[in-house]
Ligand SMILES: [Zn+2]
């Protein structure tokens with residue numbers, strides 16, 4: 001299924017859903033932009049849970065849910081790749097052709113401020129983004145840069161060494177294993 005969103009520039013958004021041999025138009029009010037209005041059935045329960053969680057976080061912070069915000073978040077949330085802003089931009093542009101890289105960045109920083117997304121690596125152009133907000137850890141391939149999530153309670157609760165405490169306040173602990181992923185290994 002392919003869907004495109006056209007922002008009319010006024011108070012409304014036309015959402016055109018193209019299915020095989022079937023074209024339907026739905027008229028949505030921008031102020032009531034609703035996650036449920038998008039065809040969400042193809043999303044996994046985990047992604048839907050993340051989107052619902054985001055919706056509540058935005059509401060609690062008094063921030064409006066906009067198509068840009070939702071699509072940027074949806075791309076980060078559904079990706080297991082820990083993409084950079086450029087990769088998110090390329091994906092979102094399919095649905096929102098008028099979106100700029102700048103808007104993608106602005107929305108990513110907002111989502112980071114809200115604690116819905118975390119950034120990996122040095123901030124700036126090369127930063128990568130993670131929509132998995134559950135405590136988790138990473139396996140990083142030093143050849144292709146693939147980053148994979150894994151969960152481990154013991155690592156979540158690691159005791160913070162005094163040597164680390166003197167640097168400042170620790171907000172979260174991420175254990176990173178580095179090596180070669182199964183695709184790169186043996187190449
Ligand atoms: Zn690799």
Ligand SMILES: [Zn+2]
Pocket residue numbers: 082130132136137138148149
């Ligand atoms: Zn991750």
